[in-house]
Amino acid sequence: MTSPTIPTTESSSLYDHLEEMSTNDLLKNINQEDQKVAKAVEKAIPQIEGLVNAAVKGLESGGRLFYIGAGTSGRLGILDASEIPPTYGASPSLVQGLIAGGDSAIRTAVEGAEDDPEQAWKDLEKRQINHKDILIGIAASGKTPYVLGGLKAAQKNGLVTGSISCNKNAAISHAANFPIEVEVGPEFVTGSTRMKAGTVQKLVLNMISTSLMIKLGKVKGNKMVHMQLSNNKLVDRGTKMVMDEIPDLDYEAAKQLLSKHGSVKKAIEAYHNQCI
Structure with a gap:
């Protein structure tokens, strides 16, 4: 009987006996793995470009950008969305992040919330999501039911969709018009996708939202001329x-x-x- 293929994000670390390493070795080895991230993201620039260009058109036509995710992925989407109003003076409704389990899941894990494929669309409907909007699903594994279900529902309703995952041929890639896959290899601690995969997601989100705000005229020269003067x-x-x-x-x-x-x-x- 053929064994199922193990996704890269779940494959065994290249290191072992971590508990026996010195602090210096731990730090050096984690850093060595982190150095692989930026190069992997660079390879995905053509995929990111396509999504950004589509999102610019959507936002210029009156649409909004939504991120959905669970756990670390959801928190990173919320972080990116929350920084748009103070940095660029945009309306808080322009870029919005949703996490499986609701706002309480930002700080404390809500068990099983990510396993409901119907919930993401229900959460989005509360925000009056419509065909003008853009939805980006974020999932390191690329198969989180909350994210996958939300993307499928969005496509049925005529939205432009994108995805960010860290496995090749991810399930959410097949539910997105503009899939982004950045494979960075096994995590230092096996399966701990808050590490390299999380860094990938943060970098890609930075690239997407920053490029969008520049394209929408929120930057002059190299300066954030619309930033909120809040302190x-x-x-x-x-x-x-x-x-x-x-x-x-x-x-x-x-x-x-x-x-x-x-x-x-x-x-x-x-x-x-x-x-x-």
Whole structure:
């Protein structure tokens, strides 16, 4: 009888007797594995590009971007979505992350939540998801029922879909218009996909959301001109951005202009309009 193929994310670590390693050896070996991640992501750039281009069109047409995932994958999607409003001044509804088991699962695992293939779409319907929106399913294994079921339902309802997994020929890849597969080999601790697989997912999500925000005009030059001025550090950063664009202003004048108009972009535009 043929043994079932073991997915890369579940295959045995290249290292053994971890408990006998010195702290230095543990750290060096983990780092050695981590160095494989960026190269693996590089190979997937054509896949990522296709998804980004499709998502730009969807967002420009009034759609929103949703991430769904379970466990680490779900938490990473929520993290990425939650950083869009303060970083780029976008509406919190533009990019949203959902995790199997609901918000309580962000901190504490909800047993069995990821095994329900119907729940993701129910969760998305509460957000009034529609055919204009884009759905990206995140699952290191590529087979999480919560994610797989959500993607299948999204396709039936005419949404553009993408997926991020760390196994070749993953199940969720077949339920996505734009699948992304980044295989990084066995984890240092066998099956601990919060490690390399989690790093892959974070890197890919960074690439997707950052590229989207730039394409949507949220960046000028290399600066976050729409960022929320929510603390002293960000006010200081914004003030210096205004000074970079308007060299005639000193720090206090730039800060006052920024405070009056509420964003770097608006402050710069207001100043130039006054000078016309």
